[in-house]
Amino acid sequence: MPHALDPTTPLPSVSPRPVAEPAPLPSAPEAAPQAALPGPPAMSLRLDPALGLVVIEFRDQAGHVESLPTQRELEAYRRGGAAPPGAPDTGGMAAPAPG
Numbered sequence: 167m168p169h170a171l172d173p174t175t176p177l178p179s180v181s182p183r184p185v186a187e188p189a190p191l192p193s194a195p196e197a198a199p200q201a202a203l204p205g206p207p208a209m210s211l212r213l214d215p216a217l218g219l220v221v222i223e224f225r226d227q228a229g230h231v232e233s234l235p236t237q238r239e240l241e242a243y244r245r246g247g248a249a250p251p252g253a254p255d256t257g258g259m260a261a262p263a264p265g
Contacts, residue, residue, distance in 0.1 A: 217243050 208225040222234045231238070 214240065219243075 210225075212221050212223065212225045213219070214221050217240065219235065219240075221240070223236075224232045226232075235243075
């Protein structure tokens with residue numbers, strides 16, 4: 167019994183499939199005007215020195231600002247006095263002296 171990947175096995179004959187004709191492109195006068203696409207959101211970085219965090223702010227076309235971390239998260243960090251995730255541990259033992 168020949169293996170399915172045997173290179174000596176002849177390939178089955180396949181008739182070519184008909185190719186569909188491409189649709190004609192609309193001419194310039196018939197083309198509908200495209201609406202202006204909004205550009206990328208304006209992004210800025212700022213340092214929140216009280217928390218030691220970099221805040222990423224996104225401003226949309228209407229002027230609405232979203233941030234990472236969110237304003238709610240920033241307020242929670244401020245109220246709780248806790249360090250954000252990934253912040254260095256400020257309490258505990260000091261690092262050993264080099265040498």
